[in-house]
Amino acid sequence: MDTRKFILLSLYLVVLLCFILIYRQFSYQFNRKMLFIEFPNLIIKNLDGNNASLRNITTDIPSVLIYFNSSCPICQSEAELIESKFRADTLTRFLWVSSESLEEVKKFAAHYSLDRLDTHRFYSDTLFRLANAFRLTGVPATFVYDAEGNLVDYTLGAVSVSDLNLSIQKAHDRSR
Template sequence: MKKKLLIIFGLLVIGLLSWMGYSSIQKLDQKSKSEAIIQNLSSLTNNLGFKVANTDQPTIFMYFNSDCHFCQWEMEQIEKNIEKFQNYQLLLASFEPKNEAIDFLQQYKLAEHYVEVNPDSLTSTMIGGVPQTFIYENGSLKKHFKGEVKIEAILEVLE
């Protein structure tokens, strides 16, 4: 009886370890696919299902959520410094329903920069939480900020 329990327990442990290994490989695969997609603006926009006016113009792509306190702070800072962003293409995307995202952005007078994306593609491509900021020059990723970032840091990358 003890031998059967030991065999069953051993099989359960092997099964659990196999499942954990498979899950880890899947996550690493998803992360490498995501990294490849975000490396250039064209592949990002194609993957997320939207078009940009000019892929050669320096671009700031921000992934946000209206419930995120860091996102709220960043949008407030952008609104206060919007004149510093005039030479750049500013794209703001969220997985939230369009009306919620636009209502949020209207508070900061940034609704015109909203881009509607496929929410499933966005959440599978943007590994990690919000906010995330991507800075592109000549269509290539120059800098990726995860989490809250000061406006000065964004502008420093672009100058």
């Protein structure tokens, strides 16, 4: 009889522990998404070295916010893909933010010819304001917002062109 109670109690504790772990994971993901729900109101540096408010930049068309690092191979690959696939997209704004110096950001933008595109803007955030606000621990991180600044989709890590294209399309559909 004691063995049976022990087994039932053990089973109960295992089920309870599983429930707690699942709840914590779901809660963590939900709370994390809540961090990104609205476009951040942060002051960072544009390529001229002047302060710029991210929220003021994104009021009229859907925006893709990309947190990157110039030495990140995934970020480099994504820059090439975005330049080739979205070069002609004049209805979406791409905002590239890096924690690196202005000089490094300028070199990255020029290397991938993104600095020549009107809809691509680059920023330096050496104080890690974006990373802290979104609790980011790595790059790349890609966030797609509609024209009103509401989150449509996000990806932490590499994003495929097809997924990014789909997210941008959703942002345009919401903005109509």
